[in-house]
Amino acid sequence: MTDAVRIAAGQGFWGDWLEAPYRQVTGGPIDYLMMDYLAEVTMSIMQKQKSRDPGLGYAKDFVPSMERLLPVLTERRVKVTSNAGGVNPRACAEAVAATARTLGLSGKLTIGIVTGDELLGRLDELLAGGQALHNLDTARPLSDVRDRVLSANAYLGAAPVALALQRGADIVITGRVTDTGLTLGPMMHAFGWRADAWDRLAAGTVAGHIIECGAxxxxxxxxxDWQRIPDLANVGYPIVEAHADGTFDVTKHPGTGGRVSVAGVTEQLVYEMGNPAEYITPDCVADFTTIRLAERGKDRVRVSGVRGRPATDKLKVSLAYFYGYKAVGTLVYAWPDAYRKAQAADRVLRQRLKDLGLEFETILTEFVGVDATHGRLATAAGVSADIPEVQLRIGVRARDKAPVERFTREIAPLILNGPPSVTGFAGGRPKPEEIVAYWPALIDKREVQPCVELMRV
Amino acid sequence: MPRKGRKRVLLYALAHARSGDKGDTANVGLIARTPEDYPLLVREVTAARVARHFRGMITGPVERYELPNLHALNFLLHGALDGGGTVSLKTDAQGKVFSTALLRMAVRVPR
Incomplete structure (x- = not known):
C-alpha cells in the first residue's frame, strides 16, 4: 500500500459546502485536494463578469477558501487541483498569490496555470477554417446563434494538469479542464502514467467521475437505504486511494458521517451517464461496463478492472449564447379544494395572458404538491380534495423581454381578483431573467493547444 | 391483469436509481437492489416500456444501455427537460428526480 496516492474531493460544484475542503485537509492524511467549480453555463456567467472587470471571471469563493487552507496545505504538503480559474485563470492565480503573500508564504508556493481552452476570440477563424461547431444535440450549425455567443471553451484533459504538477506546482488553477481531469492529472503525475496507457487513464477517469460531485x-x-445513512450533518466527502496499477479504493476520513458503499458508489457511477461503454474524455474513452466494485470494509469500496480505449481526435467545446427571457411566478392555495382552486387560477391567468395578446414560446404550469416532479404519473389515481395546500407555479419563456415583463405583473392581482384562499406572495413580483443557453460542439484536437505556466509566489 | 403465479410490484421494491441531465436529455440509472433481480429488470424494464411509462412527459425517444457488471440499466430520455438547463421552466430542470418517477413503474414478478 506504500504506492497509494490519496486524492480528496473538496468541492463538487460552485456553491458546494464551504466546510468540505477544510475538513478534507485536516481530517486525515491526503496528498491532493480536488476542487471542481465549473458547470455547463458557469463559463458564460464568468465571461460576463470579466467583460465588466478584466480582473474577474473566476470562482471568487476559491480565494477565501485558499486563505483558510494555505497554511495547512503548505504544512502538510497537500497539493490542489482546481478549475476555479474559469475564464480568467491568471487573475485567479494572482489573487491566490496575493493572499499567500499576506500569509507570509512568499518563496514557499508555486502556482500552476493551465490555459488554452479559450476559443471565443478565435471563433470566426475556426468557422472559416472548417470547424462547423454543430450543436451535438440538435445538429444545428453555429451560424444560427453566432452573433449571440457569449463564451466558447474547449474541454482540456488531465495532461496539462499533470504537466503543471511535474513542473513543481503546489496549486494548479485551470480554465475549462474536465471535472475528471482534475483527479486523473495527479495520478498521471504520481505514477508516471503514459498518455497511451488507456486502461489506467480510464481507471483514473472513473475515479474522477466518482468523486467529482463531492458527497x-x-x-x-x-x-x-437513505434513512439509515448516518450523520449527514457531519458528512465526509469522498477520497480516492489510488494505486499505480489503476485499482483504487473510494473511502472517507474516519469519524465523519455519510456512507461509502457499493450501492452508493454505483448510484454515482450512473449519474449523468450516456453510453456507458463510451465515456469520452480528452484523455481516453473509458468503458464503464468493465468496472468491478467490491466492499473492502467499513466505508471502503475497491474499484478495479477498468478498461479504456484510445482517445478520439476531437475535443468537446462548451459554448454559451443569449437565448431570451423567462420568469416564474408562484401562489399557494389552501384547503378546501386546494388543487381545484390552483387549477382555476391557472385558467384565469392564461385567459388574461391570451386577452393581452402576449406571445410566448412556452407557458408551463406545475402544481407543486401534486404533479411538479412526477407529472401525470402522480395524478393517475386522482388527487384528494382534502390535500392541505397546493402551490401554483407558472413559468413563461420568450425571445423578447416585453411579454415576460408583462407576465410578471399578472400574478399578484390574482390574490384579490382570482379564486379564494390564496397566499404566499411575500417574495414580491417575479423578475424577468436572461436565459444563457448551452451549445455543445466538437472541435479537432489539433486546433487547441493547452498551455501551462508557473507563477512563483 | 396479473397472470397466474405472478404479482405486480413497484419497481422501487426491486431497484434504486439516480438521474441527471445532458442538455434536454435526462438519464436514469436503474440499479437492482440484489444481483438476483437484475435479469428481471433486463426482461421487464425495456426501452419500449419506459417510453410508454413516460408517454406525454417526454418528446423524444428512449434509449437503454446495460451494465451487467453493476446490475444496472441506463436510460436516456430524450426531450425530457423542456429544453434543459437554463432554458427549462420546469422545477426539475436538471432531471434530478426523474429517477424516482421511473421507480413508480409496476412490474410483474414471480409470486
Whole structure:
C-alpha cells in the first residue's frame, strides 16, 4: 500500500459546502485536494463578469477558501487541483498569490496555470477554417446563434494538469479542464502514467467521475437505504486511494458521517451517464461496463478492472449564447379544494395572458404538491380534495423581454381578483431573467493547444 | 391483469436509481437492489416500456444501455427537460428526480 496516492474531493460544484475542503485537509492524511467549480453555463456567467472587470471571471469563493487552507496545505504538503480559474485563470492565480503573500508564504508556493481552452476570440477563424461547431444535440450549425455567443471553451484533459504538477506546482488553477481531469492529472503525475496507457487513464477517469460531485459518492443524495445513512450533518466527502496499477479504493476520513458503499458508489457511477461503454474524455474513452466494485470494509469500496480505449481526435467545446427571457411566478392555495382552486387560477391567468395578446414560446404550469416532479404519473389515481395546500407555479419563456415583463405583473392581482384562499406572495413580483443557453460542439484536437505556466509566489 | 403465479410490484421494491441531465436529455440509472433481480429488470424494464411509462412527459425517444457488471440499466430520455438547463421552466430542470418517477413503474414478478 506504500504506492497509494490519496486524492480528496473538496468541492463538487460552485456553491458546494464551504466546510468540505477544510475538513478534507485536516481530517486525515491526503496528498491532493480536488476542487471542481465549473458547470455547463458557469463559463458564460464568468465571461460576463470579466467583460465588466478584466480582473474577474473566476470562482471568487476559491480565494477565501485558499486563505483558510494555505497554511495547512503548505504544512502538510497537500497539493490542489482546481478549475476555479474559469475564464480568467491568471487573475485567479494572482489573487491566490496575493493572499499567500499576506500569509507570509512568499518563496514557499508555486502556482500552476493551465490555459488554452479559450476559443471565443478565435471563433470566426475556426468557422472559416472548417470547424462547423454543430450543436451535438440538435445538429444545428453555429451560424444560427453566432452573433449571440457569449463564451466558447474547449474541454482540456488531465495532461496539462499533470504537466503543471511535474513542473513543481503546489496549486494548479485551470480554465475549462474536465471535472475528471482534475483527479486523473495527479495520478498521471504520481505514477508516471503514459498518455497511451488507456486502461489506467480510464481507471483514473472513473475515479474522477466518482468523486467529482463531492458527497454524492459518500452518502449525500443517496436513495438506497437513505434513512439509515448516518450523520449527514457531519458528512465526509469522498477520497480516492489510488494505486499505480489503476485499482483504487473510494473511502472517507474516519469519524465523519455519510456512507461509502457499493450501492452508493454505483448510484454515482450512473449519474449523468450516456453510453456507458463510451465515456469520452480528452484523455481516453473509458468503458464503464468493465468496472468491478467490491466492499473492502467499513466505508471502503475497491474499484478495479477498468478498461479504456484510445482517445478520439476531437475535443468537446462548451459554448454559451443569449437565448431570451423567462420568469416564474408562484401562489399557494389552501384547503378546501386546494388543487381545484390552483387549477382555476391557472385558467384565469392564461385567459388574461391570451386577452393581452402576449406571445410566448412556452407557458408551463406545475402544481407543486401534486404533479411538479412526477407529472401525470402522480395524478393517475386522482388527487384528494382534502390535500392541505397546493402551490401554483407558472413559468413563461420568450425571445423578447416585453411579454415576460408583462407576465410578471399578472400574478399578484390574482390574490384579490382570482379564486379564494390564496397566499404566499411575500417574495414580491417575479423578475424577468436572461436565459444563457448551452451549445455543445466538437472541435479537432489539433486546433487547441493547452498551455501551462508557473507563477512563483 | 396479473397472470397466474405472478404479482405486480413497484419497481422501487426491486431497484434504486439516480438521474441527471445532458442538455434536454435526462438519464436514469436503474440499479437492482440484489444481483438476483437484475435479469428481471433486463426482461421487464425495456426501452419500449419506459417510453410508454413516460408517454406525454417526454418528446423524444428512449434509449437503454446495460451494465451487467453493476446490475444496472441506463436510460436516456430524450426531450425530457423542456429544453434543459437554463432554458427549462420546469422545477426539475436538471432531471434530478426523474429517477424516482421511473421507480413508480409496476412490474410483474414471480409470486
Amino acid at each position: 454524492q459518492a459518500s452518502g449525500g443524495n443517496c436513495l438506497i
